[in-house]
Amino acid sequence: MKLGVIGGGAWGTALAQVASAGGEETLLWALEREVVEAVNAKRENSVFLAGIPLNSGIRATADLGELDACEAWLVVTPAQHMRTVLEKAPDCRKPLILCSKGIEEKSGQLLHRVAREACPAALVAVLSGPTFAHEVARGLPTAVTLAAQDEGLAKQLRDRIAQPTFRIYVSNDVAGAEIGGAVKNVLAIACGVVEGKGLGQNARAALIGRGFAEMTRFGLAFGARRETLTGLSGLGDLVLTCSSTSSRNYSLGLGIGEGRSAAELMANRKTVAEGAFTAPVLARLAREKNIDMPIVDAVDALIAGRANVDEILGALLTRPPRAEGV
Numbered sequence: 001m002k003l004g005v006i007g008g009g010a011w012g013t014a015l016a017q018v019a020s021a022g023g024e025e026t027l028l029w030a031l032e033r034e035v036v037e038a039v040n041a042k043r044e045n046s047v048f049l050a051g052i053p054l055n056s057g058i059r060a061t062a063d064l065g066e067l068d069a070c071e072a073w074l075v076v077t078p079a080q081h082m083r084t085v086l087e088k089a090p091d092c093r094k095p096l097i098l099c100s101k102g103i104e105e106k107s108g109q110l111l112h113r114v115a116r117e118a119c120p121a122a123l124v125a126v127l128s129g130p131t132f133a134h135e136v137a138r139g140l141p142t143a144v145t146l147a148a149q150d151e152g153l154a155k156q157l158r159d160r161i162a163q164p165t166f167r168i169y170v171s172n173d174v175a176g177a178e179i180g181g182a183v184k185n186v187l188a189i190a191c192g193v194v195e196g197k198g199l200g201q202n203a204r205a206a207l208i209g210r211g212f213a214e215m216t217r218f219g220l221a222f223g224a225r226r227e228t229l230t231g232l233s234g235l236g237d238l239v240l241t242c243s244s245t246s247s248r249n250y251s252l253g254l255g256i257g258e259g260r261s262a263a264e265l266m267a268n269r270k271t272v273a274e275g276a277f278t279a280p281v282l283a284r285l286a287r288e289k290n291i292d293m294p295i296v297d298a299v300d301a302l303i304a305g306r307a308n309v310d311e312i313l314g315a316l317l318t319r320p321p322r323a324e325g326v
Contacts, residue, residue, distance in 0.1 A: 187212075
């Protein structure tokens with residue numbers, strides 16, 4: 001099965017590296033011409049994943065039409081641009097493996113629903129889990145969840161993509177796999193704020209624990225299964241993203257905690273911190289369903305500039321005591 005990867009950022013390039021292992025031909029579509037030229041001429045994505053030699057089976061293109069020759073697509077565009085890119089694709093009937101994490105801001109929809117609207121004839125799967133692109137591209141051990149309602153499709157894609165160092169666990173809980181990846185990005189911003197403000201490891205651990213409770217409440221309300229949320233695409237991804245400056249969302253929060261504005265930090269980035277776009281829609285959806293998500297609300301307020309870090313901390317620390325539980 002020839003795979004195409006839509007999105008030439010760090011994560012898209014890392015997945016192309018996995019898909020091309022063993023000499024499998026893989027086509028990488030990138031919006032940026034400099035990425036296409038660097039991959040084809042230098043065997044390196046010097047823009048987004050510098051210093052990592054790429055497999056010879058990867059070929060890059062800026063022409064979406066060339067993806068027609070592929071039998072399935074890994075979709076790795078930023079969440080807020082996925083619909084537009086898929087609607088431009090000339091033959092959008094291939095199986096789609098969604099590898100981005102977020103919720104579409106304008107519609108409030110999970111990405112698998114967006115993909116089905118953009119490509120009604122396509123089968124859809126979701127790949128999610130605790131993954132830093134530079135580690136995956138170097139072949140370091142990684143485990144992820146591949147979720148699809150069609151069990152046969154999930155197993156076929158698993159058998160094509162999996163490597164000894166890229167282990168795939170199959171699930172049919174598509175919503176659960178997506179919700180974990182979307183919510184953890186917002187919580188990672190909060191954990192970065194804790195680090196930037198110098199509040200200590202105890203505070204970060206408490207935030208991860210209470211943040212997971214928020215993720216679980218939201219997920220269960222939107223049809224996710226608890227075991228998915230406690231697995232790789234939920235708790236596993238949450239722990240990784242909330243613990244390292246390799247996370248774009250954690251780094252954004254770190255800068256906010258150190259006193260810089262979200263607008264300033266985001267303006268200077270060439271990569272996307274998806275949690276900044278997910279926070280407002282996540283907070284809105286939670287309010288509509290009467291789901292208590294104070295940490296998500298706090299991140300939303302910080303990103304929008306409605307409150308500063310000290311005001312947010314004061315509000316969180318003076319919340320009424322309650323019994324622990326989801």
